[in-house]
Amino acid sequence: MGAGAEDTAALEAQLFAYLENIPDPEIPVLNIVEMGIVRGVVVSPQSVLVTITPTYMGCPAMDFIAEDVVRVVSGAPDFNGRTVEVKLVYSPAWTTDWLSQDARNRLEEYGISPPDRSVRGPKRCPHCHAPDTKLVSEFGSTACKAHYRCLSCDEPFEHFKCL
Amino acid sequence: MSKDQFEYVLRAGDDALILGQQLGLLTGHGPVIEEDIALTNIGLDQIGQARAWLSLAGRLEHAASSELTLRDEDALTFLRDAPEFCNCLLVERPNGDFGDTIARQFLYDNYAVLWLEAMTASSNDEMAGIAAKSVKEARYHLQHSSRWVLRLGDGTTESHSRMQASLGRMWPYVNELFDVDELTTRAASEGWGVDPSKLRSAWDAGVNAVLAEATLSRPDDDFSMRGGRTGSHTEAFGFMLAEMQFLQRAYPDCNW
Structure with a gap:
């Protein structure tokens, strides 16, 4: 060998x-x-x-x-x-910055609004792409997500929080 | 030094563990579904932090006296009795009404963020790493508890008076967070720990700002309860421990 x-x-x-x-x-x-x-x-x-x-x-x-x-x-x-x-291991601390653009695109296609440092919260609704959304809960189905609702199509969705 | 580090890290682990256990007790009992999820998510973060600190504590204890059996995070959680726990008394206060839960969280989160931020500069790489990871979560918890203090304090007459009363019930447990003793003195002077008294002015500034915006008055009663760091706990603690440890005590090493 x-x-x-x-x-x-x-x-x-x-x-x-x-x-x-x-x-x-x-x-x-x-x-x-x-x-x-x-x-x-x-x-x-x-x-x-x-x-x-x-x-x-x-x-x-x-x-x-x-x-x-x-x-x-x-x-x-x-x-x-x-x-x-x-x-x-805990160091270096995990960050959403490690997600590639491709991974973010696929997250959105899957229905999860990807993390985006340029905005506070989601950039747009992952379903209809409208920009106006409302925070429903700071905590979602998993620790890494928050719960939002689209003010245009009314659909609820999850947002992957920036960390 | 390892024995000091064991005892110091154990305090951090116990703070996180006991608060996590208290929040876990709210599963299915939150006032609304979103808050049920929020409190238990925060509890989950606390348990995760506790696992990291307690696992490190066990290794430090073993390094200090290798003739002792290595105690892992489970042994430290489930097989110690009340006097061996060294969490601050604040985190063991019962969940009470929602105002009590939020007041406890708000006062603790303000402390946790500052303590963890300071610990990221620890000369011990493992401690600094756990702190750097935990502080990101603690900041989010603080944002959440601060919003509730605002909402309830600056809400209705009823929510205001109840938030004020809850704040008063938790206030006697604040001073203990900043107590200096021989252990914290050695930890700070050797560069791997923090002098908690140095965090007080930043804590005051952060808490005062939110209380003022929430139209709540800062309690001026300086009566203090102490003893958690040396294993003297409040009456509620034993009952909580009994529930937390029952399964492992009754069925040692059980698995499923």
Whole structure:
């Protein structure tokens, strides 16, 4: 079994790609890599260390995500029976700035108003794209979202808060 | 130093844990659905912060005396008795009416934001990291509790008088937040902790501004209740602990 630096780097990149198959349990339109939850993958001849960070400290999805990571990593080709460790880190603190423009677009298509630092609250209704919206509740169905209503089409929607 | 750090971090963990437990008790009991979700979401954040602090506390304790068994966040939460908890008394005040819940949250959030902001400069990287993550959540909690203080204080005659009364009931528990003792002195002088007395003037300014806008008067009674940091708790604490710990005490290590 060759475990040169090249092989290691290739396997790390490959594992990252596999982890992109794990959807966020609460926002299935995004995967855990583009959410910024996966912070790093380090491969050694005997082990794989995956570091993850929570969006919010009490996010109950973290335990499920860690289980998914172990399942996906240990099932990868070329994994060769290494041990898998998932480590939870808090620093640097997770921020919505890590979401790419593509991820934000898909959030909106899914019906969730994406975070946008240029405005306070949602920029527009994700359904009809009208700009006038009203805050219903600062807290929504998950810690990362607030609840709004569109003043044009009257539809309720969730807004991914800037953090 | 690790033993000091263990005790210091335990205080932060217990503050977050006990407030989180109190807010969790409101699940399904909020005055309106949005507020039910809000209070329990805030409680969830507090429990998340508690997990981080308590897990760190357990590791620090183990580092200080490796002959002790490592206590994880669950052991510290479910297997300690009341005198071993060192949260401030404010967070263990019963939920009471909605005004009490909001007054407790508002007074605590103002303190938590300042304390966490100061802790981001801790020379201990893990403490600084948890603080930097937590303070983002604490700022949002403060925004929420401040809005309620405004809404209720500057609302109807009934909401105003009840908010004022709730503020009076929580006020005796404020001074303890800023108490200095040997532990906080060593923590601050060694650079990994905070001198809480230095947060007081900023706390006063923040609280006074919101109270003034809410047409509420700041209680002038300086009577203080103390003892939480050294394990002397109020009557309500044991009952809350009994409910929180029952399952693990009755069925040790149970899983589902």
